[in-house]
Every structure is written in C-alpha cells, then in structure tokens.
Amino acid sequence: MKALLHTTFITLIFIFITAGFAYAQTVHVVNNTSGAPDGSNVYASIQEAIDAASDGDVLHIIPSGDSYGNFTLNKSLQIYGIGFNPDTDAPGRSLVGQITITSSGSNSSIEGVVASTINFEDPQEFTVSNILIQKSRINGLRIPDNPSDEQQVAGLILQGNIIHASSVNNSSIDFPTDSKVSNFVVSNNIFTGNNHRIKAGNGAIFRNNLFLSDGSSASYTFLTLRNALVANNIFLGSRPNDFTQAVSITETSFQNNLSFGSSNDEFPLETNDNSGSGNLVNIDPQFASLDASDDVWQFSSWDATLESGSPAIGAGTDGTDLGIFGGSNPLDMTGVPLPLIQLLDVPALVGQNEDLDITIRARGN
Numbered sequence: 193m194k195a196l197l198h199t200t201f202i203t204l205i206f207i208f209i210t211a212g213f214a215y216a217q218t219v220h221v222v223n224n225t226s227g228a229p230d231g232s233n234v235y236a237s238i239q240e241a242i243d244a245a246s247d248g249d250v251l252h253i254i255p256s257g258d259s260y261g262n263f264t265l266n267k268s269l270q271i272y273g274i275g276f277n278p279d280t281d282a283p284g285r286s287l288v289g290q291i292t293i294t295s296s297g298s299n300s301s302i303e304g305v306v307a308s309t310i311n312f313e314d315p316q317e318f319t320v321s322n323i324l325i326q327k328s329r330i331n332g333l334r335i336p337d338n339p340s341d342e343q344q345v346a347g348l349i350l351q352g353n354i355i356h357a358s359s360v361n362n363s364s365i366d367f368p369t370d371s372k373v374s375n376f377v378v379s380n381n382i383f384t385g386n387n388h389r390i391k392a393g394n395g396a397i398f399r400n401n402l403f404l405s406d407g408s409s410a411s412y413t414f415l416t417l418r419n420a421l422v423a424n425n426i427f428l429g430s431r432p433n434d435f436t437q438a439v440s441i442t443e444t445s446f447q448n449n450l451s452f453g454s455s456n457d458e459f460p461l462e463t464n465d466n467s468g469s470g471n472l473v474n475i476d477p478q479f480a481s482l483d484a485s486d487d488v489w490q491f492s493s494w495d496a497t498l499e500s501g502s503p504a505i506g507a508g509t510d511g512t513d514l515g516i517f518g519g520s521n522p523l524d525m526t527g528v529p530l531p532l533i534q535l536l537d538v539p540a541l542v543g544q545n546e547d548l549d550i551t552i553r554a555r556g557n
Contacts, residue, residue, distance in 0.1 A: 217248050217249045217250045217270070218233065218245070218246065218249045218250070219233065219249070219250045219251075219252060220233045220234075220235060220241040220244065220245050220249060220250065220251045220252070221233060221234045221235070221241075221251075221252050221254060222234075222235050222236070222237070222238045222241045222251060222252065222253045222254060222260060223235070223236065223254040223256070224236045224237070224254075224256050224258055224260060225254060225256050225257075225284075228254070237260065237261070238251065238253060238260040238261070238263045238288060239261070239262075239263045239264070242263060242264070242265065242266070242267060242269065245267055245269055246267070247267050247268040247269070247299075248268060248269075249267075249269055249270075250269070250270045250271075250272065251269055251270070251271045251272065252272050253271065253272065253273045253274075253286035253288070253304075253305060254274075254286070255273070255274040255278075255284035255285050255286055256284045256285075256286070256287065257284045258287070259287040259288060259289055260286075260287060260288045260289075261288065261289045262288070262289035262290045262291070262292075262308075263288065263289075263291060263292075264291075264292045264293075264294060264297075265291060265292065265293045265294065265297035265300055265302075266294045266296040266297050267296060267297060267300075268296075268297065268298060268299040268300050269297075269300050269301075270300065270301050270303075271300070271301065271302045271303065271305070272286075272303050272304050272529050273285070273286025273288075273303065273304035273305035273306070273328070273529070274286050274304055274528065275304045275327055275526050275527035275528035275529060276304070276306055276327065276328060276329040276353075276354055276526075276527035277491050277525060277526050277527055278526050278527070278528050279526050279528070285305075285306045286304060286305045286306060287305075287306050287307075288305050288306070288307045288308075289307070289308050290307070290308045290309050290310075290311065291307055291308075291309070291310045291311070292310075292311050292312075292313065293310065293311070293312050293313065293320055293323060294312075294313040294318065294320070295313060295318045295319050295320055297320065297323075298319075298320050298321045298322055298323070299321070299322045299323075300322075300323055300324075301323070301324040301325075301326070302323075302324070302325050302326075302328060303324070303325075303326050303327050303328060303529035304327050304328060304527060304528065304529040305328045305329075306328065306329045306330075307328060307329070307330045307331070308330070308331050309330065309331050309332045309333070309334055310325065310330055310332070310333050310334070311333075311334045311335075311336070312334070312335045312336075312345060318344070319344040319345075319346070320344070320345050320346075320348075321344075321345070321346040321347050322346070322347040323345075323347065323348050323349070324349045324351070325348075325349070325350050325351070325353065326349070326350070326351040326352045326353060326529070327351075327352045327353065327524065327527040327528065327529045328353050328354075328527065329353065329354045329355075329356070329527070330353060330354075330355055330356075331355075331356050331357070332355070332356075332357065332363060332364055332365065332366065333350065333355075333364070333365045333366070333367075334363075334365075334366040334367075335366070335367045335368060335373075336368075344372040344373075344374075345367075345372070345373045345374075345376070346372075346373075346374045346375055347374075347375045348373070348375065348376045348377070349377050349379075350365075350376075350377070350378045350379075350381060351377070351378075351379050351380055351381065351521055352379075352380050352381065352521060352523050352524060352527070353381045353382075353527075354381070354382045354384065354489055354527070355381055355382070355383050355384070356383075356384045356385050356488065356489075357383070357384070357385030357386065357387055357388050357389065363388070363389040363390060363391055363415070364383050364385065364388040364389070364390055365378070365388075365390045365391065365392055366389075366391050367391050367392055367393040367416075368391070368393070372393075372394075373392070373393035373394060373395070373396065374394075374395055375395075376392065376393070376395065376396040376397065377396075377397045377399070378392075378396065378397065378398045378399070378401060379397070379398075379399045379400050379401065379519060379521060380399075380400045380401065380516050380517075380518075380519060380521050380522060380523045381401045381402075381516070381523070382401070382402045382404065382489060382496075382516060382523070383401060383402065383403045383404060383413075383430075384404050384488060384489050385404075385405065386405055386406055386408070386410070386411055387405065387410055387411055387412065388403060388405070388412070388413045388414075388430060389412070389415045389434075390413060390414045390415060390416075390417075391415050391416040392414070392416065392417055392420060393416070393418070394418045394419055394420075395418070395419050395420065396417065396420045396421075397420065397421045397423075398420065398421070398422045398423070398425060399421070399423050399424055399425070399519060400423075400424045400425065400508070400514070400515060400516060400518045400519040400521075401425045401426075401515075401516065402425070402426050402428065402496060402515050402516045403425065403426070403427045403428065403430045404428050404429060404430060404482075404484045404489075405428075405429045405430035405454070405484060406429055406484060406485050407429035407430075407453050407454055407455065407484060407485070408455065409455040411429060411430050411431060411454060411455070412430060412431040412432070412433055412434045412454075413427060413430045413431065413432055413433065414432060414433045414434075414441055415433070415434055415440055416440045416441070417433075417440070417441045417442070417444045418441075418442050418443060418444070419442070419443045419444065420443075420444040420445070421444070421445050421447070422444060422445065422446045422447070422449060423445075423446075423447040423448055423449065423508070423509050424447070424448050424449065424507075424508040424509055424510070424512075424514050424515070424518055424519060425449045425450075425514065425515070426449070426450045426451075426452075426477050426504060426514050426515040426516075427449065427450065427451040427452070427454065427457070428452055428453055428454075428477065428479075428482070428484045429452075429453040429454055429484035429485075430454055430484075431451075431454040431455060431456050431457070432446070432449070432451055432454075432457070432458070432459045432460065433459075433460050441460050441464060441466060442464040442465055442466065443464070443465045443466065444460075444466050444467075445466070445467050445468060446459045446460075446461060446466070446467070446468035446471055447468060447469060447470055447471070447509050448469075448470040448471065448507060448508055448509045448514065449468075449471045449472070449514070450471070450472040450475055450477050450503070450504050450507070450514050450515075451471070451472070451473055451474065451475075452474060452475055452476050452477060453476075453484060457473050457474045458473060459471055459473070470507075470509070472503055472504075472507070475503050476503075477498065477502055477503070477504045477514070477515070478498060478499045478501065478502040478503070478504070479495065479496055479497065479498065479499070479502075480495040480496070480497040480498075480499055481493065481494055481495040482494050482495065482496055491525070496515065496516060496517070497517070498513060498515070498517070
C-alpha cells in the first residue's frame with residue numbers, strides 16, 4: 193500500500209506541475225523512483241531527458257532518495273526540482289551531481305535542485321548568457337581558470353539559494369580575474385561554510401545576502417572584486433575580505449552592509465579606489481536564532497528573522513531590511529519554485545461501493 197500511495201503522490205505532483213505548461217513547452221519528467229509511471233516523456237536519467245528535449249522545453253525532476261547524477265546543460269531549458277526544503281509530505285529532494293553549462297545552454301534556468309558545483313564550459317573559448325539559478329542548494333559556481341582564453345558569461349542571476357563552500361580551499365564563487373563576466377547579480381542567498389573566498393570577476397552586484405562563517409581568522413568572504421557593488425548584506429562570523437590580499441578588491445562600493453562576529457569586521461574602504469557609506473560595523477544583527485559556529489544550515493532550529501529592534505530592520509539602501517528577507521525578492525526558506533502539493537491524505541482501506549475521500553492541500557507560487 194505504501195508503494196501505491198507513493199506512486200499516486202508522485203503522479204499527482206506531475207499532473208499539478210505540468211498543468212501550468214499545458215499550452216506552452218513540452219514537459220519532460222525525470223523520475224528514478226521505484227514504481228515511476230511510464231510515458232513517452234518520462235526518463236530515469238536527467239541527461240537522457242536533456243538529450244531528448246528541444247530548446248525551450250521544461251524538465252521536472254521528481255524528488256528521490258537517489259541522485260540523478262552529473263549532467264551537461266547544452267540546450268535552452270527550464271529545469272525545476274521540488275526545492276531545497278519543501279513544505280510537503282513528499283519524500284526526498286531533487287538531487288543532482290555536478291552541472292556543466294555550455295554556450296548552447298544559454299537562456300536557461302535551474303530552480304529547486306540540490307546540486308554539487310555548477311561549472312561553465314571548460315573548453316577554451318565560450319560565451320554563456322542569460323542564466324538564472326535560484327531556489328537551489330549548491331556547493332559553488334565556477335569558471336575554469338584559463339586566463340589566456342576568451343571566457344564570457346553575460347546575464348547571470350544567482351538568487352534565493354543556499355550556497356555552501358564545501359571545504360576551506362573551495363570558493364563559493366570562483367571566477368578568474370581575467371574572465372569576462374557582466375550583469376552578474378547575486379541576491380538574497382545564504383552562504384554557509386568555513387571560508388567563502390569569493391572571486392567574482394568584474395562588475396558584480398551582491399545584494400541582500402547572508403554570509404555565515406565561524407568567526408575564525410581564516411574565515412572571510414571576498415577574495416577578488418573589481419568595480420562591484422556590495423549592498424544590504426549581513427556578514428556574520430565572516431570577515432568582509434582577506435586583509436592579507438586586500439589589493440584584490442578594487443573600485444568597489446560597500447553600501448549599507450552589517451558585519452559582526454568575525455576576526456575583523458571592517459570593510460576595505462578608502463583604499464584601491466573603494467568607497468562606502470551607511471555600513472554597520474561590529475553591530476549584532478539580532479537574529480531570532482542563528483549559530484554561525486555550525487557551517488551547515490539547520491532548517492529545524494535556525495531562524496534568520498530579525499528580532500524587533502534589530503538595527504538591520506529598514507536599514508537597506510531601498511528602505512527594506514538588510515539580509516535575505518529584504519529587497520524585492522525575499523528568500524523563500526522552502527526553495528519551492530512551482531505550485532506544490534503539501535499534503536495527500538488517502539484512506540488505507542475503502543469498502544466496496546464506498547466513496548473514496550482524498551484530502552489534498554496545495555499552495556501556488
């Protein structure tokens with residue numbers, strides 16, 4: 193009976209999600225769970241689904257206890273998982289491995305997945321444009337370090353994610369200084385891990401993020417920035433930059449940020465043509481419940497809501513709060529990108545000729 197109910201639940205999720213695309217793109221379902229329904233557009237492997245899809249199609253990754261593995265995004269697609277912390281009875285997450293995005297994968301979105309790293313195409317010359325990555329949990333974003341080659345990423349939005357630096361030597365964002373990155377916006381994300389070491393190239397915008405670390409002298413946020421805007425963020429236990437290599441942050445504006453609990457909360461102002469104003473240095477943001485000593489986000493016990501009287505309330509350049517719940521796209525702590533079935537209640541036994549009473553609770557996005 194459990195297997196039947198699980199299959200019924202997954203089938204209903206599929207119907208609920210695909211209804212919104214009925215008059216648009218082809219929807220390909222990726223499902224490696226036991227008892228997965230058959231169909232011409234159902235695949236056990238995400239790479240098989242991508243290979244079968246056409247530009248503009250939609251891929252929906254069914255939550256599973258098993259990873260769907262690595263894949264290469266070489267078409268313009270919309271990829272949806274269930275979210276990084278969905279408020280639903282559905283088991284599992286939409287787990288994938290390493291994602292590689294090629295030039296042919298431009299004009300794509302990836303939402304609601306739990307992934308390893310996201311890498312842009314490794315071969316020497318490439319141009320990737322118009323990529324949205326949101327409501328996902330990832331371990332980093334990287335461009336290969338080939339400084340002599342032409343590497344262009346234009347129109348990249350990283351929004352509403354949880355980004356974890358998986359080791360002290362890994363960068364949350366690792367873009368070589370010589371890479372040509374434009375229109376790169378990083379907003380309303382949570383960065384966790386012991387050391388973010390962000391290298392963001394030229395002209396990036398970091399807005400309304402939360403940078404968490406353990407407060408040690410090795411914990412810092414930015415390694416390389418050039419002509420960037422850093423505004424309305426909260427730094428908790430993570431130095432704004434590595435002061436031994438501060439020369440790597442140039443022509444950058446720090447506006448209305450808050451820093452607290454690191455080995456040095458100061459921002460690198462008035463040097464290397466950097467500037468800033470409205471920053472709150474060594475000021476407790478007064479979260480409801482947050483322990484930066486743990487480098488993995490704890491959904492069950494942590495709460496990044498600002499308490500009444502917090503200095504971060506209304507302190508942004510736009511008059512909204514500093515951190516992940518401010519700005520025009522507040523973080524959704526479920527990471528759910530699409531309408532979602534939250535509850536499916538089916539009786540275990542139904543007598544012959546009796547009505548079948550099913551309760552379904554759902555929410556729209």
